[in-house]
Amino acid sequence: MSSLVGPDEDVAQGKPTVPDHVQDAVRTLIQWAGDDPSREGLLDTPARVARAWKEYCQGYDEDPAIHLRRVFEEVGGYDEIVLLKDIPFQSHCEHHMAPIIGKAAIAYLPTDHVVGISKLARVLHGFARRLQVQERLTAEVTQCIWDHLKPQGVAVVIEASHACMTARGVRTPGVSMVTSEMRGVFRDDERSRKEVLSLMGY
């Protein structure tokens, strides 16, 4: 029985073709891991892995700031914190290319305009879909919102588990890492910072 998905079938299914040298790189890695890349179950794996990595790293093809371009000025006098929390995301650590799986809370104190709430998640995903370290991801999301939305304050808290730590190395499942970054009133004013952290549940 053959389950081969050849290049022609890929084209018919609208899948991007994967250059040979990229597939060869995956074959080398399979061999290095101890398996035989020419056995049937692994024949299509190099192309699949390569396409999966294009998807994991889609963020390189976008500028997350574009999601903050469209703002709404009619906020009906609302001048308090806007918070989106428990935003699930997936990224990959740049040290092991292993999954980072977690959730984020993103808050800002508007100046005189707001963005559609889903846009905050899009900014997060734009930066998460790259090779990352959690500290930089947190800082990049914060800075992007700070620069492009120009709010009075931004606060971002990210909590994530790193497969490079849970599945290899010290192998400590259940451990999560928390990072936070603040700008504006959330950094400068103790009361505002406490308020936003308590809204986030920290």
Ligand SMILES: [Zn+2]
């Ligand atoms: Zn790692």
